[in-house]
Amino acid sequence: MKEQMTATSESPAVVLGSEDSFRLLVESVKDYAIVMLDTGGHVVSWNAGAERFKGYHAEEIIGKHFSCFYPADSVQRGLPEQELKAAARDGRFEDEGWRVRKDGKQFWANVIISALRDKDGTLRGFSKVTRDLTERKQAEERIKQQSREIMELSTPVMQVWQGVVVAPLIGSLDSNRTQQFMERLLGRIVETNSPVALVDIMGVPTIDTQTAQHLIETISAVRLLGAQVVLTGVRPAIAQTLVHLGIDLSGIMTRSSLSAGLQVALDILNLSVVCKNGSH
């Protein structure tokens, strides 16, 4: 006990000059909830930011256990205790997750719990600094949703002729996108009963072995369906890359331009384009 008293007199507040001014500083911070907990996790101090985020007044919350800031399922999993343990063990614990306000509403919080130890290393309590990141979380969700939408938009499959669909690929192909592209392309082939699909890779910036593998996968799926793929838009740079990487596309019909591909498609369908005056 005597040791603790000594330690208190050497706390940072004293170093700053005046304990009162230090308390004022912490208490008036509005953008961070700065809370002190005792070793058992009960609230010892409360500031303006904490009041703003969590809705409790200092007199209602001091002495209560800090698990009341957590959603019920987190408390059941013993998260508050685990966090204190981790902070005591490692000196510091950081987490992001949902926390609960007094009114029951949840907010997305970044929480840093630090162990407070005196000179002798005895655990005195914890400081808990919380930021409200709900807006950032919402922005992240929006970006995720938008990238999903972009993915949807970026793989159109159009019917350009009775029996011919065109799928212009734009951007790089990862396995996620391949899956979606494949489903869409095959779906449209069945829907439009098209025996020929032109897959245009003019808009694909670079091809690596993985992208090529994805393309080959797509093409074999189309063949299982009973249709054929003509790979068009093979630019010189892409052709060079494919050969240098040793990717064998010899079993696949390829053309440099979409129009050449369309010609192949018409040949497959036994069609030809005729001028109105009768010549080809």
Add this chain to the structure above:
Amino acid sequence: MTLESISVIKLHDLLLVTVPADPDDETVSALQDRVLEAMAQFEAKGLVLDISTVQTLDSFFARTVAETVQMVALMGGRTVLAGMRASVAVTAAQLGLTVGNALTALDVDRALDLLNAAPSGVRRV
């Protein structure tokens, strides 16, 4: 699912078989037997396997189809797989399942056209 539920339809010199929606291994094997019997009986020059109702393609089914294609070829016929569902094709391609030398067509109409056309129209998977 037994042998009786599989019908092999003879259309001129072609055979048409509708594969049941959820074929188990036994059915698939029975199907092969029936097809080969019919090939011998009718001296058919082609076989159309209508798989438009098949929801899942497993490795046994794929292998049996590939074998059947070879067997039918040995008996002088060509095989067309008709009407594979898009979802089935996606899964099959991802699992790397192949159906050997079977020809494929979008539907039975196109399969019949393909078999009736000159052999130059041969497409391989």
